[in-house]
Amino acid sequence: MPRASARRVLCTAVLASALSLAAPVLLAPPAHARPPSSLAPAEECAPDDQACKDEQENAEQAQKVEEQQQKTEEDAKKADQTIKDVGRQLEECRPGNSACMDQLAGPGMGEKQGITDMTATVKGFEPGPAGEASAAVTGTCAGFPGSLPAGSADPGRSPFPVSRLCALLGG
Known part of the structure; x- marks a missing residue:
């Protein structure tokens, strides 16, 4: 082209x-x-x-x-x-x-x-922030159970326990 x-x-x-x-x-x-x-x-x-x-x-x-x-x-x-x-x-x-x-x-x-053109494009890229994901996962795991309907956060009633979800996310 x-x-x-x-x-x-x-x-x-x-x-x-x-x-x-x-x-x-x-x-x-x-x-x-x-x-x-x-x-x-x-x-x-x-x-x-x-x-x-x-x-x-x-x-x-x-x-x-x-x-x-x-x-x-x-x-x-x-x-x-x-x-x-x-x-x-x-x-x-x-x-x-x-x-x-x-x-x-x-x-x-x-x-x-x-x-x-490609050199200019690559120079324009900025690396992603480091160490930001763990803070986001921790905040989500702490606040997520409170947003669920009553009883769904209980380990015995929930089909997919929140603790397992947070473990998969790395929190």
Whole structure:
């Protein structure tokens, strides 16, 4: 069963990385909303020409957005290829194929995780209290006959004498 969880962790990690790489592509403005590339930064604007400065700043921003979009598209292609590769590997590695799962997740990862879990469980155990049973038996043997209906505690009338019960309990 630990191998199935390693497989699940691997799938989750790949999908998370793919989504993180694809998110900027999905959130980027469409190509028709970008300003044309012909708005290359002008050589220089006059100090008092605000329209020229705005146009130059817009062109710089458009160029940065375009560069980011190209980088995002490249990253998305890489993520898509990674997803395809992992999907192919998972198709080749069916659950229960320990050799193949060792190749994907690393040798002995399931066993190591199982040992780690069991070590934590064993460390959590506390030994039972020592010497507590005799006090409980003594108290039970002292108080038990008084809780029985009249006459049942008498050794001659009781089908199972209380003294015998207490002897079996160790009291």
